[in-house]
Amino acid sequence: MEEKKSRKKKILIIVLSILGVFILGGGAFAYSVYHNINQTAKKIHQPVVKREQPVKREKEVTLKERDPFSVLLLGVDKRKNDKGRSDTIIVLTVNPNKKSVEMLSIPRDTRTEIVGKGTIDKIxxxxxxxDVEMSMDTVEKFLGIPIDYYVMVNMQGFKDVVNAVGGVDVKNDLEFTAGKETFAVGNLHLNGSQALKYSRMRHDDPRGDFGRQMRQRQIIDSILEKGASISSLWTYDDILDAVSKNLKTNLTLDDMVDIQSKYKDLRHNIKQFQINGDGKMIDGVWYYLVPEEERQAVSNRLKEHLELPATTESVKTETPQ
Structure with missing residues (x-):
């Protein structure tokens, strides 16, 4: 009898010891993840400075209180000895009360006032x-809404982020070839290099820039989905490394934690839309011209989503004579 009790006691001690190792190991793993995330957040954090802020808020956004907020997403194609241009311009408005995210793509050739430069040019x-500050001010003026945060992605390193999450899944609606890669119609799994080619093509798409924007949104959605999955924990080192090298934002780690904890369910309800206009050559340069009524309609839609009052202020699209 005593021998059985002793054996059970030994088994219990062994089981508890094994559990202890797993618990301690899990704690060390959790600490390692937090430490590395904290270091990455510091590397990518780049506050905005010297902004004109054409559209100011009456009170500062507080993420802890689940206020609606806006984010400017810039995809910058940097080249050697050239800062590059923001060929991808997407504005997100996030409203936890409406349980939704509005996602607007702005064509890169959109003709508007460049705030701080005093000229009319492509956005x-x-x-x-x-840099980022003038981009935020210009988009803010164009849409008539405050831009609270920005996220800038280096498109050259974009493929590293895609590879880090194990590739992306998209549904392609147009067969085309780009960079010697053929993309068939249907569900596709793309690696980083393929995703970059897929997201850049526009000349062979009858929808032009809007077709390209749609493909970019697909990839962003897939990255968010993959990054949020539990399987991404096993490759978090690769993900953080890719992020630290290719992304800048004025969001702090505390901001990101608040968004993850208080707004996380909203990513499943993203409403995508576009701003309509027409292409036109002006002085030998191709521009995308947005009618004032369309710009106002889009502006008021975003203001409503941010729970801000509608306005009728116009935006300059022609250089004063």
């Missing part, structure tokens, strides 16, 4: 002229 030139 994507704002980044080349004045």
């Amino acid at each position: 994507n030139h704002a980044y080349a002229f004045g």
Whole structure:
């Protein structure tokens, strides 16, 4: 009898010891993840400075209180000895009360006032002229809404992020060839190099820039989905390394934690839309012209989503004579 009790006691001690190792190991793993995330957050954090802020808020956004907020997503194609231009311009408005995210793509050739430069030009030139700050100010003025945060992605390193999450899944609706790679119609799994080619093609798409924007949104959605999955924990080192090298934002780690904890379910309800206009040559340069009524309609839609009052202020699209 005593021998049986002793054996059971030994088994219990062994089981508890094994559990202890797993618990301690899990704690060390959790600490390692947190430490590395914290270090990455510091590397990618780049506050905005010297902003004109054409559209100011009456009170500062507080993520802890689940306030609606906006984010400017810039995909910058950097080249050697060239800062590059923001060829991808996407504005997200996030509203936890409406349980939704509005996702607007702005064509890079959109003709508008470049705030801080005093000229009328393509909206994507704002980044080349004045970095993130001028891009935020210009988009803010164009849409008539405050831009609270930005996320800038280096498109050359974009493929590293895709590879780090194990590739992306997209549903292609147009067969085309780009960079010697053929993309068939249907569900596709793409690696980083393929995703970059897939997201850049526009000349062979009858929808032009809008077709390209749609493919970019697909990839962003897939990255978010993959990054949020539990399987990404096993490759978190690769993900953080790719992020630290290719991304900048004015969001702090505390901001990111608040968004993850208080807004996380909203990513399943993203409403994508576009701003309509027409292409036109002006002085030998191709521009995308957005009618004022369309710009106002889009502006008011975003304001409503941010729970801000509608306005009727116009935006300059022609250089004063």
